[in-house]
Amino acid sequence: MKLRHLLAAALIAGCATTQAATLKWGAQNDILTLDPHSQNHATTHGILQHTYEGLVRYTKDFQVEPSLATSWQLISPTQVRFILRKGVKFHDGSPFTADDVVFSYGRIIQPQGTNQIYVSGVKEVKKIDDHTVDLILSGPNPVLLRLLVDFRIMNRAWSVKNKSENVQNYVAKEESYASRNANGTGPYLIKLWEPDKRIVFAANPAWWDKLQGNATEVIYTPIKADATRIAALLSGDVDIVTDLPTQDVQRLRNEPKLKVLDGHEVRTIFIGMDQFSPELKYSSVKGKNPFKDMRVRKALNLAVDREAIKRVTMRGLSIPAAIMVAPGVHGHTPDIDKVSPADVEGAKKLLAEAGYPNGFDFGLDCPNNRYVNDEEICQALVGMWARIGLKAKLNAQPMATFIQKIQKFDHDAYMLGWGVATFDGLYTLQSLMRTKTTGADGSFNLGRISDAKLDSLIDAMKTETDVKKRDAMLREALVATRDNYYYVPLHHQLRPWAMKKNVSTVHKADDRPESRFARID
Amino acid sequence: MAAVAGWLRRAWAHDLAWSFRRSPVTILAAFLTLVCVGSAVFAPWVAPHSPFDSATLNLSDGFTPPSWTEKGSSKYLLGTDDQGRDVLSTIMYGARISLGVGLAAVLFSATLGVSLGLLSGYLGGRLDAFIMRVADIQLSFPAILIALLIDGMTRIALPRDMHDQLAVYVLVLAIGVSGWVQYARTVRGSTLVEKNKEYVQAARVIGRHPLAILLHHVLPNVTGPVLVIATIHIATAIITEATLSFLGVGVPPTQPSLGTLIRVGNDFLFSGEWWITVFPGAALIVLVLSVNLLGDWLRDALNPKLR
Numbered sequence: 001m002k003l004r005h006l007l008a009a010a011l012i013a014g015c016a017t018t019q020a021a022t023l024k025w026g027a028q029n030d031i032l033t034l035d036p037h038s039q040n041h042a043t044t045h046g047i048l049q050h051t052y053e054g055l056v057r058y059t060k061d062f063q064v065e066p067s068l069a070t071s072w073q074l075i076s077p078t079q080v081r082f083i084l085r086k087g088v089k090f091h092d093g094s095p096f097t098a099d100d101v102v103f104s105y106g107r108i109i110q111p112q113g114t115n116q117i118y119v120s121g122v123k124e125v126k127k128i129d130d131h132t133v134d135l136i137l138s139g140p141n142p143v144l145l146r147l148l149v150d151f152r153i154m155n156r157a158w159s160v161k162n163k164s165e166n167v168q169n170y171v172a173k174e175e176s177y178a179s180r181n182a183n184g185t186g187p188y189l190i191k192l193w194e195p196d197k198r199i200v201f202a203a204n205p206a207w208w209d210k211l212q213g214n215a216t217e218v219i220y221t222p223i224k225a226d227a228t229r230i231a232a233l234l235s236g237d238v239d240i241v242t243d244l245p246t247q248d249v250q251r252l253r254n255e256p257k258l259k260v261l262d263g264h265e266v267r268t269i270f271i272g273m274d275q276f277s278p279e280l281k282y283s284s285v286k287g288k289n290p291f292k293d294m295r296v297r298k299a300l301n302l303a304v305d306r307e308a309i310k311r312v313t314m315r316g317l318s319i320p321a322a323i324m325v326a327p328g329v330h331g332h333t334p335d336i337d338k339v340s341p342a343d344v345e346g347a348k349k350l351l352a353e354a355g356y357p358n359g360f361d362f363g364l365d366c367p368n369n370r371y372v373n374d375e376e377i378c379q380a381l382v383g384m385w386a387r388i389g390l391k392a393k394l395n396a397q398p399m400a401t402f403i404q405k406i407q408k409f410d411h412d413a414y415m416l417g418w419g420v421a422t423f424d425g426l427y428t429l430q431s432l433m434r435t436k437t438t439g440a441d442g443s444f445n446l447g448r449i450s451d452a453k454l455d456s457l458i459d460a461m462k463t464e465t466d467v468k469k470r471d472a473m474l475r476e477a478l479v480a481t482r483d484n485y486y487y488v489p490l491h492h493q494l495r496p497w498a499m500k501k502n503v504s505t506v507h508k509a510d511d512r513p514e515s516r517f518a519r520i521d
Numbered sequence: 522m523a524a525v526a527g528w529l530r531r532a533w534a535h536d537l538a539w540s541f542r543r544s545p546v547t548i549l550a551a552f553l554t555l556v557c558v559g560s561a562v563f564a565p566w567v568a569p570h571s572p573f574d575s576a577t578l579n580l581s582d583g584f585t586p587p588s589w590t591e592k593g594s595s596k597y598l599l600g601t602d603d604q605g606r607d608v609l610s611t612i613m614y615g616a617r618i619s620l621g622v623g624l625a626a627v628l629f630s631a632t633l634g635v636s637l638g639l640l641s642g643y644l645g646g647r648l649d650a651f652i653m654r655v656a657d658i659q660l661s662f663p664a665i666l667i668a669l670l671i672d673g674m675t676r677i678a679l680p681r682d683m684h685d686q687l688a689v690y691v692l693v694l695a696i697g698v699s700g701w702v703q704y705a706r707t708v709r710g711s712t713l714v715e716k717n718k719e720y721v722q723a724a725r726v727i728g729r730h731p732l733a734i735l736l737h738h739v740l741p742n743v744t745g746p747v748l749v750i751a752t753i754h755i756a757t758a759i760i761t762e763a764t765l766s767f768l769g770v771g772v773p774p775t776q777p778s779l780g781t782l783i784r785v786g787n788d789f790l791f792s793g794e795w796w797i798t799v800f801p802g803a804a805l806i807v808l809v810l811s812v813n814l815l816g817d818w819l820r821d822a823l824n825p826k827l828r
Contacts, residue, residue, distance in 0.1 A: 386575035
């Protein structure tokens with residue numbers, strides 16, 4: 001009896017893995033380019049990870065595992081040796097060697113691209129032999145491997161042959177062979193890309209690893225309009241849809257033909273405040289900057305009813321946030337991310353203590369096409385702050401104009417979301433809390449917060465390799481940010497995906513589905 | 522002269538009143554129009570909530586269904602939208618913008634159209650040919666395209682913040698400009714007839730200024746048709762405004778018209794919150810239908826041939 005069951009199970013499993021299937025995937029946006037070093041853009045990375053691989057990759061739960069490199073070791077704190085996988089072939093048949101890694105490093109650091117961050121701290125890549133490279137670092141780097149996940153390897157010979165040694169200059173509307181064609185080592189070949197229409201993938205028969213699912217063909221269709229995208233899933237035109245509009249999730253859950261795969265994204269939505277300018281630009285308060293007063297920032301925090309935003313605006317699809325990093329990011333622990341309920345009276349009292357018993361006006365800048373329900377959340381905030389006497393003047397704009405405005409510090413308060421590509425809290429701390437410099441430090445510290453204690457913690461963390469010590473620093477920095485109310489964290493986004501009943505895949509917290517996990521029964 | 526005019530006006534009113542009393546549909550239409558206009562004009566005093574005062578909003582009340590449904594609340598007769606605003610109140614405030622824009626656009630159209638029609642008909646010649654050819658060209662475009670064109674141009678010309686503040690005026694201008702042709706053509710036709718009549722010639726003989734002749738002699742005799750066109754045009758203007766706002770190029774959501782409300786509510790239609798878009802839609806239909814019925818009645822009542 002037992003044996004028969006086992007046999008049957010093995011038979012079914014055997015059949016299922018060999019059965020080829022097409023996965024039709026609908027999402028909101030198209031990719032910008034096929035050049036893996038050109039644009040640091042979430043959708044583009046999500047598609048290109050199917051074709052181009054890095055030295056390392058993430059497991060299902062975001063641990064780093066070998067990919068094009070089979071092992072690595074620290075030779076010194078600033079020198080890491082990578083042993084490359086042997087027998088790997090690019091899609092055009094040429095072998096993968098150390099030359100390709102050296103070439104790709106030289107390519108990704110070119111200034112016209114926007115992906116240099118993924119090799120930040122790497123001074124040089126040295127070829128030792130055909131299957132060994134050494135990365136020379138400018139200092140010890142505890143998150144090096146996580147950064148390298150999105151450093152994708154291109155073939156040197158192919159790039160040279162097709163005159164694509166240089167990264168496409170996307171901003172200058174340049175096109176190159178590599179921006180229209182792909183030649184990676186990954187699980188899927190890109191057969192066709194018709195911009196704004198579809199991308200067709202075929203499984204790579206010569207891939208060094210095995211597909212965990214059975215999707216041998218994938219067709220990606222960008223569908224801008226929310227209603228059309230959902231209609232495509234309901235009518236069966238696509239098998240899986242990402243970028244679900246929140247108001248439709250409940251309906252999709254009730255649909256017997258479909259299922260919804262829940263999961264969170266490692267992205268935190270928050271409000272930042274100008275804590276640098278001597279006077280706010282759009283405020284009724286003249287001669288001083290009320291956001292420099294911690295009591296005012298605390299009042300802004302206390303007035304926000306995060307549960308109401310979760311229930312009404314987000315329809316349950318958010319995790320109310322007290323700290324600036326989401327669950328799943330290293331450094332996040334539930335005990336420091338406990339949200340206190342809204343306290344209107346307490347907030348009013350704080351404002352009165354700070355000398356604003358009648359509140360004041362200020363400007364609030366928001367994107368209206370970037371985060372889930374961004375403009376609606378801002379409208380809700382305007383209402384919540386109005387109850388404690390603060391009048392926020394909302395200016396909601398498309399991301400492109402919004403981001404230019406706030407990067408010029410032309411704001412009093414602004415909404416932003418911060419995703420963590422490295423799954424490590426330092427990424428957020430360094431970008432958002434570290435005193436602004438011209439480089440990566442404080443690159444998005446747009447409120448120009450400057451806290452010497454936080455700065456020294458963050459700088460120490462960058463090179464601290466003792467895990468325990470570093471974890472303690474990470475925690476201290478996140479708690480200090482919270483208790484000084486430098487930001488108003490709102491929530492961590494949840495990003496469910498909807499699919500037909502017969503489709504299964506692994507939800508990824510970076511919101512990038514990987515077709516190698518997808519199976520269609 | 523004044524006595525004669527007063528007597529004429531009284532008789533006219535009496536005539537209209539008689540035909541009004543005989544038509545129950547018209548009475549109903551007038552009643553509904555009165556309700557719509559009344560609740561729009563007096564919205565700040567009669568609306569149950571003030572939906573655009575952020576301090577009174579409670580997000581927790583968002584998506585409350587209409588009061589007669591299971592989960593409804595007696596506080597919100599027609600339910601609430603995604604921000605917890607009372608739908609009935611937003612409709613009242615929305616109708617205010619819709620009616621305001623409609624009326625202002627009609628006034629603008631009528632002024633422009635009547636003036637051009639009078640000049641064109643009375644002066645004739647090259648000016649007449651020019652104005653009428655422009656009218657012909659404009660008639661070959663749908664009015665909505667012209668309104669879109671004007672709106673689009675101001676969007677490019679004005680910075681965003683300024684455009685939002687001026688959106689209502691831009692809309693009035695866009696709809697107004699797109700509708701002047703009917704007035705101009707009608708008035709030109711009537712003017713051509715009137716200008717050769719003896720009273721006009723008499724005025725000319727005694728040396729009155731042409732402008733005075735136009736304003737004092739010709740204009741009063743061509744206003745009948747203008748009144749009819751204007752009434753029907755109000756309905757068209759409201760629809761055009763709603764269409765533009767529905768397309769997202771009309772008034773901003775911070776001061777929504779009925780069209781904006783329908784557009785915003787449209788996002789929630791499929792997820793089951795039908796009341797956010799259906800009620801503003803119904804309000805728009807009722808408003809436009811009753812104004813149209815009134816216009817039809819006016820046209821018939823003023824046209825002796827149909828009596």
